[in-house]
Amino acid sequence: MTEIPKAYEPRDSEQKWYSFWNSRGYFKPRGEGPAYSITIPPPNVTGSLHIGHALTYSIQDALIRWKRMQGFDTLCVPGMDHAGIATQNMVEKQLRKEGLTRQELGREKFLERTWEYVNTFGGVILSQLQRLGCSFDWDRTRFTMDQEYVDAVYECFVRWWEQDLIYRGARVINWCPRCLTAISDIEVEHEDRPAKLYQIRYPLKDRPGFVVVATTRPETMLGDTAVAANPEDERYKELFGATLVLPLVGREIPLIADDYAKPEFGTGAVKVTPSHDLNDFEAGLRHNLPQITVIDESGRMTEEAGPRYAGLDRYAARARVVEDLEAQELLEKIEDYTVPTALCARCGTVIEPLLSEQWFVRMKELARPAIDVVKEGQVRFIPERFEKTYLDWMENIRDWTISRQLWWGHRIPVWITGDGDYIVARSEAEALEKANGRPITQDEDVLDTWFSSALWPFAVLGWPRQSEDLERYYPTSVLTTARDIIYLWVSRMLFSGIYFLHEFPFHDVYIYATVLNEAGKRMSKSLGTGIDPLEVIDMYGADALRFALLVRAARGQDIRFSYVENNRQKQVEEARNFANKIWNASRFVLMNLGEDVSKTEVKWVPSDRLADRWILAELNVTIDQVTRALEEYRLNEVAQTLYHFFWDDFCDWYIELSKSLVSSPEDTEETRAARSRIAYVLETSLRLLHPLMPYLTEEIWQRLPHGGESLMIASWPATDEARDDEEAREQMQTLIALITKVRNIRSEMNIPASSRINLHLATTDQAARSLIDENSDRIKRLARVEEISISDRLQTRKGEARDIVAGIEVAVPLEGLIDIKKERERVSKELARKENEARGLAARLDNDSFLERAPQDVVQQARQRHDELIAEIEKLRATLGSLGAE
């Protein structure tokens, strides 16, 4: 057989096996068996892989690989999102460097540039996902700007319009003066910022005096059309209906009664600016107030603000207004104040609420069934707590602003006729037809990016066509996504899926952990706090990265992930070391299968040996735990369980216990059987590990004798009740405890590893005796012992180190080399530990309430343990006595 390198070298394996899998078509659905499907959250077309992506796609790939091995007809559809505003910003940034603006370039040229940009830099992330090992069906890759997808978007728009679920209206919306577009409520971020609260005097017209109003934005007063106070507010009862003179402007405005003014705030009077505040807008509608727009789309004052202010930036205008009010002694006071400031989630610019005509989706009706499917448990959130997050939002939902004053995106499928009619159509041709000869122009705006994302799970499967994929793979099985897009995306897929397909788009919504940096902050590439996953893959391998992430993927718990100490990633190193451990254990097995590996049958040959019975039982338990954990999305438990089984049980004990047989030069039925068994346990472990570490496991599997083409399409191990073996597990525990105790004595008594010792054991327990008898060779090997003797009780002998474990007395003759002082210390320590435990148990057993109320098996267990301890303590005291007093 060929030489196997001493360490696992990821790079070659990764390339080799990825193209192998791909060329064999394993990433495609097999077309039979129950369906299991995932439409992956489409990354932004301009994005590149970051650790958060690495985590979510590792999870999804692990799930899909596991289900594939279980025999499901698995489909994982990848794709990209055109990411309207984000992508447009990127291109605009590029233009800025050339000293250009998009307006100068013009719409058509700008879109050409954007497509160019997308074609050059776009989709990088998809190829990066291939390096991660993702087994997605690349032939089905979708982009939200593909013609088919555009058709779906238009179909959706038209149908909602026809059902009166889309409307056009003037409303105060969130306007970003930098991006020059409306954005939806959830694209606004709030941040508390220190600012000022200004109290301004509004003089009364027909009598002396004034009403004082408070505002954080004095410049908007230029657009005031009323002042409001609460109808219950005694201070203003007399004044309702009175006319006020708006300072600086001179406009006469009424004092109105409206209960949105809260008496406890400031003076209880609030200025009303219907064009620049949502509340004021709504109050304005209630009271029929004029709407005067004083701030324009770029954040500058309009002509309507008056000649003294027109053209000024909103902040400059604020300063001038304050100055002017002060000059006229109309400023009552200015106090420091913290205001929750609305910011554009994309660029951080302060949002300007602006009265504007936009397109909206009416939400109440759409939301209702999407609330029900979650309440009724048809769609389930994991972890469960996010269900509440989702429901709270959905139950208080407001209409969705879907138009964006951008160029990159799905142009709104609405055409306007010369006489002001709106024609909504699936295409320009259809619109022309409907226009009946009237000239038409298409609405300038595009749709919110999330409008198209909302259709993802079914649009990628062919909707609105009645495609086979749709028939077979919808609804999908699970959506794995980040918690910050529960509102933006998850909710919208739910209501659109239910609306168009009459069925929810996925059964499970698994909210994965957020990856944080060392400071506990969300990892962000733009802030320079990110780690490049490709760098990590280059250094440690894709499997190591995957495992490092998955072993931390507790449900919903954030993951802190960072480079520490000279660019070393300790967390990935740990996983890489595990990969290497798997590699070397496999190397050991392979090296012992003989010249012709294929001559060995990988199978479980029944055996009475304790170690065999034990490892089979442990393997069975492991299969059960891992499968169950996968079913419940507890990926960390999957990883931890396998780590423990493979390293501690298989490597540290089973391989060591099997070594003499397996690596014996003889070729007998017995040694062949032992080799088959060890290969079997290894092979089964590889199957279990494959979803987490696909490359490494395939690399090894291919070197093992196997009947299949690839581990990727091998079957998932099943549990077998007949393999449960409590007795073997208990006996093995005793054996391990015994060996560990001897090693402990050796180490504490400074016995060199090279020197062989003898061992005297004593027990009256017949079962323990035969356990020792049958396994004496293994004890000798693992504890580095020359001779073992067993008797009923130990004779008192000088110069021995003594202890007791699991009821077995242990004595190691030290041939005069014993350091009495040291031995006394060691035994005292052991004695103290046991006495302490016994005391605790005695106290409990002394407590009548415990005896009465605790379950019988708990009491029984405590009693048994206590008695064992007492016996052991007695023996240890005798030992200590024989060592002489202090």
Next chain:
RNA sequence: GGGCGGUUAGCUCAGCGGUAGAGCAUCGGUCUUACAAACCGGGGGUCACUGGUUCGAGCCCAGUACCGCCCACCA
């Protein structure tokens, strides 16, 4: 202002009713021919704080403190 998480060994985190676990780090010992990216052994924790429930509480309940996240039209 409301809601949700977190607080466990020096670090990163599991555990979530029966008197504490892992990896790393640390200390001591090993080239024991699969693996020094390893092996063997050790030390290290009043499980944030205060009350309560319970025979028994990191684990359940109430409250406090600090950290983080989400939501929010109080000018």
